[in-house]
Amino acid sequence: MELSSSLDPITGKLISVLENEASLLAGVRDEIDEIKLELKAIRAFLEDADRGSGAVPISETDKQWIASVRDIAYEVEDVVDEFMYHFNKQQHWRGKPWRCFLRVIHFPKDLLVKHQVAVKLKDINKRIKNIADRNQRYRVSSSESRKSDKQIGGEYHRNNWVKNLSISSLFFKDDDLVGIDKAQNELLGWLMDQEVQRTVISVVGMGGLGKTTLVANTFNKQVVKQHFDCCAWITVSQQYAVTELFKSIIKELNNRAKAKIKLVDSMEYQNLVEALLNFLQPRRYLIVIDDVWSTNLWRDISIVLPANTNGSRILLTTRKENVASFEFGVVKHIFPLKHLPFEESMTLFCKKAFIGNDGKCPPYLESSAAKLVAKCQGLALAIVALGGLMASKNSIAEWSEVYNNLNRELSENDAYFERLKYISLLSYHDLSYTLKQCFLYCCIFPEDYEIKKSRLIRLWMAEGFVEPMKETIPEVVAERYLTELICRGLLQVVSRNGSGKPNVFKMHDLLREFAVSISKSIKFVAISYGEEEIGDDGIRRWSIEAKGKEMKGASETALSRVRSLFVFAVDETSESSFNRLPSGFKLLRVLDLEDTPINELPDELVNLFNLRYLNLSRTLVKELPRSIGKLYNLQSLVMKETHIKELPAEILKLKNLRHLIVYRYNVNQMEFGYFFGVIVPSNICLLSNLLVLTVVEARGDFIKQLSKMTQLRKLDLVNVKETDERSLCFAIARMIQLRYLVVQTCNEDEQLKMDALESAPPFLEKLALIGKLEKVPHWFNSLDSLACLCLHWSRLRDDFLSHIQALPNLGELKLVNAYEGERLDFFEGFQKLKRLRIWECPRLKEIVINKGVMPGLQELDIDQCQDFTTLPHGWESLTDLNEVYLSDVSPGLIQKICRSKGMDMDRQPITSILLSRQECTEAIFKITTWSE
Numbered sequence: 021m022e023l024s025s026s027l028d029p030i031t032g033k034l035i036s037v038l039e040n041e042a043s044l045l046a047g048v049r050d051e052i053d054e055i056k057l058e059l060k061a062i063r064a065f066l067e068d069a070d071r072g073s074g075a076v077p078i079s080e081t082d083k084q085w086i087a088s089v090r091d092i093a094y095e096v097e098d099v100v101d102e103f104m105y106h107f108n109k110q111q112h113w114r115g116k117p118w119r120c121f122l123r124v125i126h127f128p129k130d131l132l133v134k135h136q137v138a139v140k141l142k143d144i145n146k147r148i149k150n151i152a153d154r155n156q157r158y159r160v161s162s163s164e165s166r167k168s169d170k171q172i173g174g175e176y177h178r179n180n181w182v183k184n185l186s187i188s189s190l191f192f193k194d195d196d197l198v199g200i201d202k203a204q205n206e207l208l209g210w211l212m213d214q215e216v217q218r219t220v221i222s223v224v225g226m227g228g229l230g231k232t233t234l235v236a237n238t239f240n241k242q243v244v245k246q247h248f249d250c251c252a253w254i255t256v257s258q259q260y261a262v263t264e265l266f267k268s269i270i271k272e273l274n275n276r277a278k279a280k281i282k283l284v285d286s287m288e289y290q291n292l293v294e295a296l297l298n299f300l301q302p303r304r305y306l307i308v309i310d311d312v313w314s315t316n317l318w319r320d321i322s323i324v325l326p327a328n329t330n331g332s333r334i335l336l337t338t339r340k341e342n343v344a345s346f347e348f349g350v351v352k353h354i355f356p357l358k359h360l361p362f363e364e365s366m367t368l369f370c371k372k373a374f375i376g377n378d379g380k381c382p383p384y385l386e387s388s389a390a391k392l393v394a395k396c397q398g399l400a401l402a403i404v405a406l407g408g409l410m411a412s413k414n415s416i417a418e419w420s421e422v423y424n425n426l427n428r429e430l431s432e433n434d435a436y437f438e439r440l441k442y443i444s445l446l447s448y449h450d451l452s453y454t455l456k457q458c459f460l461y462c463c464i465f466p467e468d469y470e471i472k473k474s475r476l477i478r479l480w481m482a483e484g485f486v487e488p489m490k491e492t493i494p495e496v497v498a499e500r501y502l503t504e505l506i507c508r509g510l511l512q513v514v515s516r517n518g519s520g521k522p523n524v525f526k527m528h529d530l531l532r533e534f535a536v537s538i539s540k541s542i543k544f545v546a547i548s549y550g551e552e553e554i555g556d557d558g559i560r561r562w563s564i565e566a567k568g569k570e571m572k573g574a575s576e577t578a579l580s581r582v583r584s585l586f587v588f589a590v591d592e593t594s595e596s597s598f599n600r601l602p603s604g605f606k607l608l609r610v611l612d613l614e615d616t617p618i619n620e621l622p623d624e625l626v627n628l629f630n631l632r633y634l635n636l637s638r639t640l641v642k643e644l645p646r647s648i649g650k651l652y653n654l655q656s657l658v659m660k661e662t663h664i665k666e667l668p669a670e671i672l673k674l675k676n677l678r679h680l681i682v683y684r685y686n687v688n689q690m691e692f693g694y695f696f697g698v699i700v701p702s703n704i705c706l707l708s709n710l711l712v713l714t715v716v717e718a719r720g721d722f723i724k725q726l727s728k729m730t731q732l733r734k735l736d737l738v739n740v741k742e743t744d745e746r747s748l749c750f751a752i753a754r755m756i757q758l759r760y761l762v763v764q765t766c767n768e769d770e771q772l773k774m775d776a777l778e779s780a781p782p783f784l785e786k787l788a789l790i791g792k793l794e795k796v797p798h799w800f801n802s803l804d805s806l807a808c809l810c811l812h813w814s815r816l817r818d819d820f821l822s823h824i825q826a827l828p829n830l831g832e833l834k835l836v837n838a839y840e841g842e843r844l845d846f847f848e849g850f851q852k853l854k855r856l857r858i859w860e861c862p863r864l865k866e867i868v869i870n871k872g873v874m875p876g877l878q879e880l881d882i883d884q885c886q887d888f889t890t891l892p893h894g895w896e897s898l899t900d901l902n903e904v905y906l907s908d909v910s911p912g913l914i915q916k917i918c919r920s921k922g923m924d925m926d927r928q929p930i931t932s933i934l935l936s937r938q939e940c941t942e943a944i945f946k947i948t949t950w951s952e
Contacts, residue, residue, distance in 0.1 A: 024568070034142065034240065035349065038326075041599075044707050050277060051527065052067075053142075053750075054145050059653045064761065080943065081548075083507045083905070085655045086255070087580060089543075090543070091543075092144060092148055092558070094543070094581070095144055096141075096144060096513070098580070098581060099141060099606075101607045101630060102607070104309070104629075105563060105606060105607060105629060105630065110847060112114050113604075117907065120312060126728045128951050135813050137624070139629060143345075148495070163605055171300045183659075191466065192274055198234075198360065198364045198367050198368040198400075199361065199368075200230070200237065200358050200365075200366035200688070202233050202877045203234055203355065203357065203800060204234065204237065204238050206337070206355060207221065207235070207238050207355065208235070208241070208244070208354045210333075211238070211244060211247070211306070211333050211335070212243070212244070212247050214331075215331065215351055216331050216349050217327070217328065217329060217350060217351045218325070218327045218328060218329075218332045218333070218334070218351070218352065219332075219333050219334070219352065220333075220334045220335075220336065220348045220350055220351070220352045220353075221333060221334070221335045221336070221347075221353045221354075222335075222337075222342070222352065222353070222354050223235055223336070223354060223355045223357065223951050224338050224339070224341060224343070224344035224354060224355070224356050224357065224358055225338045225339070225357035226339055227339055227357070227401070227440070227528075227529065227530045227725075228399045228400060228401030228402060228528075228530055229338040229357045229358075229399065229400055229401075230357065230360075230400035230401070231338075231357055231358065231399075231522070232310055233400070234312070234357065234851060235308060235310065235335060235337055236253075239251070239253060239335070241901050242902065242934060242935065244306065244577070245903075245934050246752060246933070246934050246935070247304075247331075248304050248306040248333075249303040249304045249305060250273050250299075250300070250303050250305050250306075250307060251272075251273075251275050251305070251306045251307075251308075252269050252272035252305075252306075252307050252308070253272060253308040253310065254268045254269055254272065254307070254308070254309055254310065255311055255468040256309060256310065256312055256313070256317060256468075256604065257311070257466060257467040257712040257725070258313050258467065259466070259467070259549060260317070261296070261566055262289070263288075263289050263292060263787075264293040264323070265320075265321060266289075266293070266296060266321075266324060267284050267287070269296060269307065270284045270292070270296065270299075270325070271284060273299065275757070276303075276422065276455055276766070276847055277702050280672040281295050281296075284940060291884040292324070293323060293535070294325055295537060296324035297324060297326055299481055299890065300324070300325065300326050300328075300332070301328055302328075302330075303328075303330060303332075304330040304331045304335075305325075305332045305333075306332070306333050306335065307325060307332075307333075307334050307335070308334075308335045308336070309321070309334065309335070309336040309337075309831055310336070310337050310468075310891055311337055311338070311339075311468065311529065312336050312337070312338040312427045313339075313340060313343070314338070314340075314343065315342065315343055315346045315569075318348060319336055319347060322348075322737065326523045327349075327350060327465060332919060344356075344708070348642060348833075357397025359397060359399065360399075360400060360403070361398065362393065362394070362398075362399040365393050365396060365398055365403055366381075366389070366390065366393050366408070367379075367405065368400065368403050368404065369389065369392070369393045369396075369403050369407045369410075370389065371402070371407070372387065372404055372406075372407025372408050372411065372509060373406075373407040373408075373410040373411050374411070374630060375411060375507070380599075381823075382487055383540060385416070385419060386417065388416065388419040388420065388423060389410075389419075391423055391425055392406060392410065392419070392422065392426070393406075395423075395426050395427070395443070395444065396439070396867050397439060397874045398441050399439065399443075401440060401444075401528060401531075402439065402440045402443040404455075404506070404509035405443055405444050405447045405510070405531075405762065406443050406447065407448075407509065407626070408447060408507055408508030408509035408510070409422070409447040409508060410422065411507060411508070412450070412508075413604075422446070425446065426442070426446065433663070436949075438919075440530060441534060442508075444530070444531055444534055445534060447508055447509070447510060448534070448538075448801035449901070451508075451603070452506075454485055454486075454487055454501070454524045455501055455504060457480075457483070457485045457785075458480055458485055458498075458501050458502075458505065458757050458890065459485065459510055459511075459535065460535050460538060460539050460544055460545065461476075461479070461485070461507055461523075461545075461561075461922065462476070462481065462532075462535065463527065463532050463535035463539055463545060463547075463571075464513065464515040464534070464545050464547075464563045464584075464586055465526075465527075465537045465563070465586075465588070466530060466563075466565050466588050466739075467529055468516050468526060469526060469588070469726075470517045470524050470525070470526050471524065471525050471526060471797075472523065472524055473499070473502060473522065473524065473525065474522045474523075475635070475658075476502070476525070477495055477498040477499060477502070477677055478633060478655070478656040478658070479612075479633060480498050481494050481495070481498060481608065481632075481633075481655060481657060481678075482609055482610050482612065482633035482655055483573065483584065483632075484584075484631035485498075486498045489792060489848065493711070495711070495733075502522070502525070504614055506525070507909070511525045511526070511527060512526055512527070512528060513525060514526055517786075517807075517808070518786065518807055518808030518831055518832030518834075518855060519785060519807030519808055519829070519831045519832065520782060520807075520831055529874050540889075543559050543919075544560065544561065545559070545562075545563060546559035546561065546562050546563070547563045547565070548562070548564055548565070548874070549564070549565050549566070554602055559581065559582065560581065560583050560584065560612075561582065561583065561584040561585075561586075562582045562584070562585050562586070563586045563588070564585075564586065564588065565588045566588065566589050566616075568586055569835060579605050580605075580606070580607065580929060582605065582608065583607060583608060583609045583610065583630075583672045584608070584609055584610035584611075584612075584636045585605065585608060585612070586610075586612045587612070587613055587616050588615070588878070589615055589616045589617065593877060604628060605624065605628065606624075606628065606629055606630075607628075607630050608628050608630060609630050609631060609632050610631075610632065610633045611625070611628070611631060611633070611634050611635070612633070612635040613635060613636055614635050614636070614637040614639070614640060614658075615637070615638045615639070616637060616639055617639070617640060618636070618640065618641060619639070619640035619641060619642070620641060620642075621636075621641060621644070621648075625651075625904055626645065626647035626648065626650045626651065626811055627650070629650065629651065629652070629653060629696055630653060630671070630705045630806075631653060632653055632654060632655045632656070633654075633655060633656045633658075634654060634657055634658070635656075635657070635658040636650070636658070636659045636662055637657075637658055637659060637660040637661060637662065638660065638661045639659075639660070639661050639662055640663065641663065641664060642662075642663040642664060642665075643661070643664060643665075643666075644664065644667060644668055645668070646668045646669075646676075647670070648668065648670055648671060649668075649670030649671065649672070649673030649674065650673075651674060652673055652674055652675060652676065653676055655675060655676055655677060655678045655679065656675050656677075656679040656681075657679065657680050657681070658679065658681045658684075659681065660681060660682070660683060660684075661683070661684050661685065662682070662684070664682055664698055665698055665699065666698060666699040666700075667682065667698055667700050667701070668698065671700070671701065671707075671908065672697050672701055672703065672704065672706050672707065674707065675708075675709065676709055677706065677707050677710055678708060678709050678710060678711050678712065679710075679711065679712040680700075680707075680710060680712065680713050680714075681712060681714050682697075682698045682714070682715065683695055683696065683697060683698070683714055683736065684696040688862045689836070689859075690813075690836055690837070690859055690883075692767070692768040692790070692813050692837075693717045694761065694764065694790055695736060695738050695744070695764055695790075696715070696738070697715040697716050697717040697737075697738040697739065698715065698716065698717060698718045699719055699738070700716050700717070701724075702719070702720045702721050702722040702725050703725055704716075704722075704725070704736070705725045705726065705729050707727035708731065709731070709733065710729065710731070711731060711732060711733045711734065712734040713729070713732060713735050713736070714734060714735070714736035714762075715736040715737070715738055715762070716736065716738070717738055717739045718737055718740050718741075718744060719737045719739065720740065723737075723740070723744045723747045723748050723751065724747045726747070726748070726751040727751040729755070730755055730756070730757075731755075731757060732752045732757070732758055733757050733758060733760070734758070734759060734761075735758065735760070735761055735762070736760075736761075736762040737757070737762065737763050737764065738764040738766075738790075739764070739765075739766045740763055740764065740765050740766065740772070740791070741765070741766055741770060742771045742772075742773050743772060745773035745774060745775070745776050746776050748763070748774065748776075748781035749774055749775075749776035749777035750776070752774075752777055752781065753777055753778060753779075753781075756782060756783075757779055757781070758781040758783065758784055759783055759785045759786070760785065760786045761781075761786070761787050761788070762787075762788040763788070763789055763790065763793060764788075764790035764792070764812075765790065765791030765792070768792065768813055769792065770791060770792065771790060771791070771794065771908075772791035772793055772814075773788055774789070774797045775797055775798060777797065777799050778799065779799050779802040780799050780800075780802050780803050780806075782805065783805050783885060784803060784805055784806055785805055785806060785807045785808065786806070786807065786808040786809075787803065787806060787808070787810070788807050788809075788810035788812060789810070789811055789812065789814065790810075790812040790813060791812075791814070791816055792813065792814065793814040793815070793816055795816070795818065795820070796816070796820045796823040796824070798825075800823045800824055801823065801826070801827075801864050803824075803830075804827070804828055804829065806827055806829060806830055807827060807830065807831045808831065808832040809827075809829075809830060809833055809834070809835075810834040810835075810836070811834070811835050811836070811838035812834075812836045812837070812838065813836065813838070814835075814837070814838040814839070815837060815838070815839075816838060816839050816840065816841075817841065818841075819841070819844075819845065820839070821844065821845065821846060821847075822847075824849075825846070825847070825848055825849030825850055825873075826849050826850075828851070828852070830850065830852060830853055831852055831853060831854045831855065832853070832854065832855040832856075832857075832860075832904070833850075833853060833855070833856050833857070834857045835857065835858045835859065835861065836856075836857075836859045836860055837859070837860040837861065838861065839861050839864065840861070840863055841863065841864070842863050842864060842911070843864070843865060843866050843867070843868065844858070844864065844865070844866075844867045844868070844888070845866075845868045845870075846867070846868065846869045846870060846873045847870050847873065847893075848870060848873055849873065850873055850874040850877075851874070851875065852876060853874040853876065853877055854876055854877060854878045854879065855877075855878065855879045855881075856874070856877060856879070856880050856881070856885075857879075857880075857881040858881070858882050858883075858885065859881070859882075859883045859884055859885075860883070860884040860885070861883075861884075861885050862885065862886055862887060863887055864885045864887060864888055865887050865888060865890065866888070866889070866890040866892070866893070867882075867892040867893070868893045869892055869893065869894035869895065869897070869898070870894055871894060871897045872897070873894070874898065875897075875898070875899070875900070876900050876951060877898050877900060877901055877905075878900055878901060878902045879901075879902060879903055879905075880892075880898075880901065880903075880904045880905070881904075881905045881909040882904075882905070882906050882907070882909060883905070883906075883908055884907070884908045885909050886909065886910065887907070887910060888906075888909040888910055889909075889910040889912060889915065890913070890914050891913070891917075896920050903934055903935070903936050904934070904935045905932065905933075906932060906933050906934075906935070907932035907933075908932070913934075914933060917933055917935070918933070943951070
């Protein structure tokens with residue numbers, strides 16, 4: 021069942037290379053023509069084999085045959101890439117007359133390489149024919165019994181069912197929660213009872229029951245956040261490092277608490293322990309530890325969780341009974357999570373299977389749906405996966421086929437894990453070839469790793485997974501792939517951007533286990549922990565979770581077959597492990613070293629002509645060598661939060677570059693200089709394929725040159741001056757595909773002038789203006805697609821809300837030192853606003869919200885507005901409001917709110933407070949009553 025469906029893009033890529041590079045391979049023309057035909061036959065065979073793999077068992081003989089075909093295809097890729105590597109090494113002799121003599125010297129070597137390629141291809145052709153003859157020319161024994169017309173197969177867009185889903189279901193929607201009320205009430209009781217001793221609460225149950233979903237929803241309750249002084253959530257993988265866990269706890273505390281623990285990344289073990297103890301000891305804290313596998317974790321982590329008498333709580337989830345029943349030496353409670361009852365299972369299934377019909381099952385499918393749900397036996401993860409699968413099925417015949425497949429397989433094995441595994445794999449096998457690749461690829465990231473959408477899309481493109489479509493750029497096609505994987509329940513949404521679209525994902529650990537198992541069987545991904553050598557078995561992608569000071573490598577033969585290398589620094593790892601790349605990596609396509617301690621680029625890097633993707637984010641690299649220009653196949657160069665300040669002129673040689681991302685953030689988001697940019701050559705406009713350019717220093721005549729980059733979709737620009745207005749607006753007006761725009765002036769007193777722009781780009785979704793504004797630009801009323809607006813240090817004096825209140829898609833509004841008035845009046849509009857943040861408006865005293873304005877507001881955050889003395893008028897009409905955060909507002913207002921809630925301010929000074937809408941309404945009523 022676990023086949024080589026991942027191979028179709030390989031064969032497709034090779035056929036394309038052989039056709040496009042025919043002139044380069046002129047010396048091996050006959051072998052090329054022959055092997056092209058064989059590759060096409062292999063691809064057709066793999067399609068037939070894979071279509072049947074989910075429904076009909078594959079014999080061991082057929083599995084061996086499929087593996088042989090896969091290995092042959094990989095061999096062809098190796099031979100072609102080797103030849104292209106040799107050709108490109110010699111390419112720099114071309115076009116330079118003074119090197120003509122050297123080209124003549126190298127000519128015999130070229131002939132020798134072509135001869136070697138021809139010999140290898142002849143040998144492969146012969147072996148393919150021998151294999152084919154033994155196996156009846158690319159047919160498996162059970163192929164006649166398979167019905168491919170029921171499968172999506174390679175025609176990903178044949179049904180295009182994603183377009184039929186209610187797109188709104190992907191926006192601002194929590195994970196569907198069914199049947200958790202009773203369980204949640206019990207957890208809330210233990211979390212907030214009168215017990216003053218530190219208490220450990222264990223939620224235990226098998227994988228797929230929904231432990232994390234239950235605990236996360238409870239953790240995010242406003243009443244919980246309000247009850248504790250500080251909260252933190254950490255997820256523990258089976259391979260964890262104690263110091264990294266401690267750092268994760270501190271970073272979580274820093275994100276959620278006003279008080280900060282500084283210099284976290286530079287702390288050693290002893291400093292981390294002291295910092296956490298000192299911080300947590302006087303506080304009532306809540307620490308959630310998700311996915312605990314061993315009691316050893318408690319021994320490692322309990323040292324930083326003081327047993328104070330403030331009512332602190334530790335809430336953990338685990339699959340292991342022995343972990344839940346462990347004697348923690350404190351008060352403890354155990355909550356065993358049970359399977360969902362049938363009625364609740366049906367509700368959850370219908371939410372996933374009938375998204376376009378508001379979760380309501382059509383009468384003609386009620387019987388089929390009930391039978392399918394019964395097969396899940398209350399396993400939430402299985403129900404979600406099966407519901408996602410059935411969302412793409414319309415007819416009774418399709419539903420019956422899925423049920424029959426389930427019935428046949430599950431009748432032989434009733435174990436819960438096997439049941440969950442088969443249902444998940446059924447959803448996997450229903451995917452197209454391309455989506456199978458994309459799904460399996462996600463297991464290259466460590467367990468519980470949070471994967472950013474933009475990173476994943478760029479990687480898929482570099483790997484060649486994204487199918488070309490007329491008039492649609494690959495980035496958009498890849499985003500559709502993500503949408504389908506989410507809808508099918510194969511990827512989980514972790515967070516969403518300002519407009520509510522998913523932007524961070526992760527794989528459920530059980531689904532990742534399945535993906536790892538499949539990937540290993542088809543040599544798609546190898547995962548190691550830096551302590552063992554990689555085997556010489558033809559693995560194409562290598563993911564290293566480095567846990568030691570030094571990492572072991574692999575033989576040059578093994579490395580020569582690796583096309584993608586990822587290193588994840590789980591613990592402190594020696595720089596020497598990364599400062600050199602083995603020579604065997606010469607054909608690498610993807611190199612991802614994010615968060616590793618590398619401080620300079622390995623010399624060998626510039627010889628990786630095949631490299632499409634290079635990620636150096638949060639490394640210690642300070643500069644790029646001039647030889648970076650040799651990587652002319654590079655599509656994505658990602659260097660976020662490095663020490664790089666300027667790019668060499670040779671960057672202009674990267675003609676295939678699509679994403680150039682180099683920037684650093686200011687830690688304090690309320691300060692003026694939010695971004696630090698890099699200096700780029702002013703004629704970077706010569707890179708005509710560039711779509712993303714962030715963050716760039718505007719120097720020299722760069723802004724004048726910018727008007728040539730009409731293809732840009734994302735632009736972040738800093739160091740802009742008043743005198744740049746006309747050139748900047750002229751350039752932006754020509755960027756009709758622009759989606760994201762950030763403009764920051766050279767200093768906080770420089771005027772940001774953009775009135776010369778007649779109208780904004782029609783598809784602009786996110787806009788951040790950082791700098792002083794005399795008034796809101798007149799073209800704001802044309803921002804029909806805008807979902808997120810940030811005005812940073814604008815210091816507007818006149819009311820500006822009337823200029824943006826009618827924007828039809830505005831979901832997030834962020835104002836940082838943007839207004840110098842005493843009152844903000846939201847009189848009308850803001851119909852889709854979900855998040856409102858008002859920071860550092862020192863003179864602001866009150867906010868008025870008319871009834872019917874921003875009816876969907878979910879989050880309100882007011883911070884560093886020291887004169888803010890009155891709770892907003894009209895708050896009670898905001899029925900969707902989940903949380904209100906007040907910090908560094910008038911101390912008198914905080915005291916009044918605390919008094920209205922009966923909170924004890926003597927125990928600890930309170931400068932910030934988190935409220936629900938109901939709590940706000942009650943506080944307003946009580947405060948008003950007192951004043952009367």
